[in-house]
Amino acid sequence: MHLFTVATCSLNQWALDFEGNCDRIIESIVKAKTAGASLRVGPELEVTGYGCLDHFLEGDLFLHSWEVLAKVIDHDDCQGIMLDLGAPIMHRNVRYNCRVIAYNRNRILLIRPKLWLANDGNYREMRYFTPWARPRHVEQYYLPRIIQDIVGCIKVPFGDAVISTRDTCLGAETCEELFTPDSPHNHMGLNGVEIFTNSSGSHHELRKLDTRMNLILEATRKGGGVYIYSNQKGCDGDRLYYDGCSMVICNGRILVQGSQFSLDDVEVLTATVDLEDVRSYRFTPSRGLQAVNSPAYERIEVDLSLSQPGSILSQEISPSSPQELRVHAPEEEIALGPACWLWDYLRRSKASGFLIPLSGGIDSCATSVIVFSMCRLAFDAIKNDNQQVISDTRRIAGESPDSTWLPSTPQELCGRLFHTCFMGTENSSAETRGRAKELAAEIGAYHTDMSVDIVVNSLTKLLQLVTGFVPRYKVHGGSDAENIALQNIQARVRMVTAYLFAQMLPTVRKRRGGGGLLVLGSANVDECLRGYLTKYDCSSADINPIGAISKTDLKRFIGWAETNFGLPILRRFLDAIPTAELVPLDPNTKEYVQSDEVEMGMTYDELSIFGRLRKVNKLGPFGMFEHLLHAWKDRCTPREVYEKVRRFYHYYSINRHKMTTITPGYHAEQYSPDDNRYDLRPFLYPVFTWPYKKIEDALRRHEEGAAQKEIKSE
Structure with a gap:
C-alpha cells in the first residue's frame, strides 16, 4: 500500500482583506498538518479573494499578493507540507490567475496559470486576466525580491507542468478548466498524473450542486485518479455566495465532502488514499494505448514522498471509506444560502442589524424567515463554541467588548438584530397587519406598526395646492395615470420611512x-423580470436576499419552514391571495379589486418559464413563441400563446429601466434580470415589431389552414 493523506479547504475569504485572508490560509495549513496531511489545497485566488473585480487591474493588488505569499511561505507553521495556493500573478506585464505550488520556505516548485477562464454569467475573468493559451509550455518566471530573499533563488518554472515526487505525480487545474470539454485532467491522467487538484470560486445557485458534483465525479470515473476539489465559501463582497462543498474523490467515488452552508470561516477536510487503488483502476489496454500517444508534460522534480512510510500491518493510518453525495433540497438551499450570505454581509459591514418593511405578504415574509434562519445558524454556531460567531454576535447586538452575554434562543438573537415594520395606509387590511405582527412575534423580531397616511395625504395635498388638481383612484372614477400615481406615492413613502427608522431605531x-440598520428588500425575481414593482419603493433597499428567487420556490420554502422551523403562522401567508393593497375596496362589492397575477396578466409560474426561456435558453419573442407553441399545445391555442408572449415582452421591455437601479440581490437563479452584474441588456427598447409581424404571419397561415380543413370536413 502507498497511503497518503491530503487536505482540502473551504475558506471564507473576503475580497481585498489581505490580513484576514492570510490568517485563514495559515490556519487551514496548521489544521491540515495537524491531521497528518502531506498536501494542502486551497480555493481559487484565496490570497486576494475571488471577487476583487476591477481591483485586479491595480498593480498594488499584485504587490500585496506577493507580500501575503511571502508571509505564508516563510511562516514556521507552514513548513513540511506541500502547498497549493491561489493568487494573481503578473508575468511579462500580463496578468494571470495562478496556482502557486510550494514546499517549505526554500522552494516554489511551480507557478501554474489558468488555461481556460470563466467568462460568462457572473464571471468576467477575461476582463482582468489572460488565459495561458500554451498547453504544456513552461518558461522561467523572475521572482520579486521579497520572495528571492526567502526561497534563495531568482527564477522558478511558470506554465503548464506537473509535479513529480518520489512516489507519485500531481497536476493542478483551476475551476472552469474542469467544466470545459477538453479538460486538462484528461491529458494529465494519460501522462501518469495520479493526483489532481482543482481550486475553485464556484457560487451557489438553486439546484446547481448536483450538476457540479456529477462533473467532478466524472473527472476520475473514466480515467481514475485522486481528485482534490477546494472551493471558496461565503460572501466575499458582492451578490454571490460561494458554497464550499470541498471534497476528495478517488476513482469516481467521494471519500470526504464538506459543508455547503455554514458560518465556519475555515473548514479543512482530510482523506487518506492508497495510490495502488489508482494504479489498479487504470489497468485497461485501451487507456494504455491512449497514454502511449499522449503529448508529454514537463515534470518538475521534488525530492519528497507524499505517501506514508511504514508497515502495511500498521493501523495508525487507514484508507478513507467512500460515502454518498449529500445534496440539499431547494427549500433548504433557500433557508441556508441567503442566510449565510446575510450573516457575512451584516458582520463585515459593521451594521447593527436589519430592518424590513413587513407588509404581510409572502415576499417580505420569506425574507424575514430567511433572517430567522440566519439567527438559527448563528445560535447553533454559538452552541458549538465558534469564537468568531460569538465575537460577531456580541458586537452586532451592541454588547461591550468585555460582555459575556449570549442569546438563549434564536428568537432572542433575532430580537436584538432584526427589526420589522408594518407601514399601513387606509387601503391596508386588518388581515395583513395581523399576519405581520404575529410573524414578528413568532420569530422574535422587534416590531413596529404605524400608518403612513399622514405623509401620503400631505403629498397629494401638495399636488392639489400647486396644480388645483385632485387625483382619484380608478374605483372612484379616476384615470389609469391617477390610479398608478396614487399607488406609487404610498410605495415610495414606505421606502423613505424605512430608511428613517433604520437609522433611528438603534438610537x-x-x-x-x-x-444603523441595513434595509432589506423583498422583490422576487419574477416581479423584477416583469417590472411589477415601483421604482424607488420598498424594492429599493441595501440588499435583497430573495432578489433572484422565484415566487414558486418561495412558496415551497415557506411550506417547508412552517414545519421545519415550527412557525404555524406561515400557513396564513401561503393561503393569502398576493395583493399590493394600494387601492381602496370596490365601493359596490366592498372587496379588494387588486390581485398581483390579475394585474400582471400572467401567473408567477408562467413568469418563471418566460424568464428561463429568455435568459437561459437565449430566446427572443419569435423563438419563445415557437418553443411554447409545442410546450403549451395542450393548454393554449397558438393565438393565446402569442398573446402571452407578446404581453410578457411588452412589460419586460418598458420596465427594463427599473433593473438599472435594482437593489443588489443574492444570486440564486440563472434567469436573474440583475442589470448591474448578470443580465447585460439595454434598458431602452424599441417595440418588437419585426418578430411580432413574423409570428402574426405564421398565425394567419395556421388559422387559414385550420379554417380550410374545417370547411372540407363539413
Whole structure:
C-alpha cells in the first residue's frame, strides 16, 4: 500500500482583506498538518479573494499578493507540507490567475496559470486576466525580491507542468478548466498524473450542486485518479455566495465532502488514499494505448514522498471509506444560502442589524424567515463554541467588548438584530397587519406598526395646492395615470420611512455603538423580470436576499419552514391571495379589486418559464413563441400563446429601466434580470415589431389552414 493523506479547504475569504485572508490560509495549513496531511489545497485566488473585480487591474493588488505569499511561505507553521495556493500573478506585464505550488520556505516548485477562464454569467475573468493559451509550455518566471530573499533563488518554472515526487505525480487545474470539454485532467491522467487538484470560486445557485458534483465525479470515473476539489465559501463582497462543498474523490467515488452552508470561516477536510487503488483502476489496454500517444508534460522534480512510510500491518493510518453525495433540497438551499450570505454581509459591514418593511405578504415574509434562519445558524454556531460567531454576535447586538452575554434562543438573537415594520395606509387590511405582527412575534423580531397616511395625504395635498388638481383612484372614477400615481406615492413613502427608522431605531433602543440598520428588500425575481414593482419603493433597499428567487420556490420554502422551523403562522401567508393593497375596496362589492397575477396578466409560474426561456435558453419573442407553441399545445391555442408572449415582452421591455437601479440581490437563479452584474441588456427598447409581424404571419397561415380543413370536413 502507498497511503497518503491530503487536505482540502473551504475558506471564507473576503475580497481585498489581505490580513484576514492570510490568517485563514495559515490556519487551514496548521489544521491540515495537524491531521497528518502531506498536501494542502486551497480555493481559487484565496490570497486576494475571488471577487476583487476591477481591483485586479491595480498593480498594488499584485504587490500585496506577493507580500501575503511571502508571509505564508516563510511562516514556521507552514513548513513540511506541500502547498497549493491561489493568487494573481503578473508575468511579462500580463496578468494571470495562478496556482502557486510550494514546499517549505526554500522552494516554489511551480507557478501554474489558468488555461481556460470563466467568462460568462457572473464571471468576467477575461476582463482582468489572460488565459495561458500554451498547453504544456513552461518558461522561467523572475521572482520579486521579497520572495528571492526567502526561497534563495531568482527564477522558478511558470506554465503548464506537473509535479513529480518520489512516489507519485500531481497536476493542478483551476475551476472552469474542469467544466470545459477538453479538460486538462484528461491529458494529465494519460501522462501518469495520479493526483489532481482543482481550486475553485464556484457560487451557489438553486439546484446547481448536483450538476457540479456529477462533473467532478466524472473527472476520475473514466480515467481514475485522486481528485482534490477546494472551493471558496461565503460572501466575499458582492451578490454571490460561494458554497464550499470541498471534497476528495478517488476513482469516481467521494471519500470526504464538506459543508455547503455554514458560518465556519475555515473548514479543512482530510482523506487518506492508497495510490495502488489508482494504479489498479487504470489497468485497461485501451487507456494504455491512449497514454502511449499522449503529448508529454514537463515534470518538475521534488525530492519528497507524499505517501506514508511504514508497515502495511500498521493501523495508525487507514484508507478513507467512500460515502454518498449529500445534496440539499431547494427549500433548504433557500433557508441556508441567503442566510449565510446575510450573516457575512451584516458582520463585515459593521451594521447593527436589519430592518424590513413587513407588509404581510409572502415576499417580505420569506425574507424575514430567511433572517430567522440566519439567527438559527448563528445560535447553533454559538452552541458549538465558534469564537468568531460569538465575537460577531456580541458586537452586532451592541454588547461591550468585555460582555459575556449570549442569546438563549434564536428568537432572542433575532430580537436584538432584526427589526420589522408594518407601514399601513387606509387601503391596508386588518388581515395583513395581523399576519405581520404575529410573524414578528413568532420569530422574535422587534416590531413596529404605524400608518403612513399622514405623509401620503400631505403629498397629494401638495399636488392639489400647486396644480388645483385632485387625483382619484380608478374605483372612484379616476384615470389609469391617477390610479398608478396614487399607488406609487404610498410605495415610495414606505421606502423613505424605512430608511428613517433604520437609522433611528438603534438610537431609540439605546443600542451601544450607534451603527444603523441595513434595509432589506423583498422583490422576487419574477416581479423584477416583469417590472411589477415601483421604482424607488420598498424594492429599493441595501440588499435583497430573495432578489433572484422565484415566487414558486418561495412558496415551497415557506411550506417547508412552517414545519421545519415550527412557525404555524406561515400557513396564513401561503393561503393569502398576493395583493399590493394600494387601492381602496370596490365601493359596490366592498372587496379588494387588486390581485398581483390579475394585474400582471400572467401567473408567477408562467413568469418563471418566460424568464428561463429568455435568459437561459437565449430566446427572443419569435423563438419563445415557437418553443411554447409545442410546450403549451395542450393548454393554449397558438393565438393565446402569442398573446402571452407578446404581453410578457411588452412589460419586460418598458420596465427594463427599473433593473438599472435594482437593489443588489443574492444570486440564486440563472434567469436573474440583475442589470448591474448578470443580465447585460439595454434598458431602452424599441417595440418588437419585426418578430411580432413574423409570428402574426405564421398565425394567419395556421388559422387559414385550420379554417380550410374545417370547411372540407363539413
